[in-house]
Amino acid sequence: MAKPSSDSRLIRTLSRLASQEERMVIGLMSGTSIDGIDAALVRVHGWGHWLEAELMNYVCIPFDPPLAERITAAPRAGVAEVARLNFDVGEAFADAALRLLERSGVRPTDVHLIGSHGQTIFHDPPVGDRPGVTLQVGEGDVIARRTGVVTISDFRTADVAAGGSGAPLIPLVDWLLFRKDDGARLMVNIGGIANVTYVVEDLAGVRAFDTGPGNALMDEIVVAATARCSRYDEGGERALRGTVDEKAVARFLEKAYFSALPPKSTGKKLFGRAAASELAEMVFGGREPATLTESDVDSLLATAAAVTARSIHGAVAFLPRDPEIAEVVVSGGGVKNQAVMAMLEELFAPTPVVSLSMLGVDPDAKEAMGFAILANETLGGCPGNVPAATGARTGVVLGKISVGI
DSSP: OOOOOHHHHHHHHHHHHHHOSEEEEEEEEEOTTOSEEEEEEEEEESOGGGOEEEEEEEEEEEOOHHHHHHHHHGGGSOHHHHHHHHHHHHHHHHHHHHHHHHHHTOOGGGOOEEEEEEEEEEEEOOBTTBOOEEEEESOHHHHHHHHOSOEEEOOHHHHHHTTSOOOOOOHHHHHHHHOOSSSEEEEEEESSEEEEEEEOSSGGGOEEEEEEESSHHHHHHHHHHTTTSOSSOGGGHHHHHSOOOHHHHHHHTTSHHHHSOSSOOOOHHHHSHHHHHHHHHHHHTTOOGGGSOHHHHHHHHHHHHHHHHHHHHHGGGGSOOSSOEEEEEEESGGGGOHHHHHHHHHHHTTSOEEEGGGGTSOTTTHHHHHHHHHHHHHHTTOOOOOHHHHOOSSOOOOOEEEOOO
């Protein structure tokens, strides 16, 4: 008998995984804050509308500082460095998956699938007739080979190839896990960039887009003001001590992105270091964050927090009015920023603003959990994007499959 070809082995492997009644899936995610790799272990049943998912464990594995510095510098690096970084980040993601399993007491052979978002180093959405481009590093073949687990990676490119922005990609997950039989939820994720998903019972009514900066402006201010000794304002404590410059907030929110109609997505190209310096100039003239007093930095952080909160609240103007939003549910690192959360509560009142933990999910784990679920949808041959959110011409199956055989 002839030896089975690698193609037939691939088909057998994927068919076996798809036939499982229950799948154990790892989701891996690293956002624009570049603070670490989120790894979630998820038990999944079914597909699509009938999907059920349970978060089993979650860890965040910090990046080694030299690797984080290389990722930060990647947009200005040459092709050789980007190629090397693709493999090195893949190694880091594989290590995060294995460390998650070790802490969970689960063997790699008991895991059916890994879904890895990777690390975005360049994202430029479509504008007019110009198509978008996106690039994530964290080679899926490296992850599959190191872990021995089938890995689905590079989720954004299929949506971009279909004319979409490639972001946001979690709206389908928001709908699968958090839809209500009546009314609407506004799911808000505050990472480096903030995004919202308007979740209703019917998927056709779901709307989602990036609202603008999440933690990005605040993080860049802290990094500059502390000469990189700190990476963020822990708990929003410094912003709480500061005074918001209302005029600077209003000027910053005049940027064209905030009034542009969805679908839309953005990144640190628009709301990164240069934007933080621009906000500092609006507040303190030509003075850079590194030259400010402690109290001045506190006020600059309060102003940046207000930009984040008000741009999120302003997103409601682009959403349907029926059904009305019953609650605002916040996830991501920004849920820990007390200044931003207090501002959101005031802006959305009397609509309650709550942490995703109120729905039984760790708010830090949601996006990693989301990519585990998107990998499961890909295995089932189900579209993973929401065209109304990304602007794609059609729903598409997301990701590339690395089997490691």
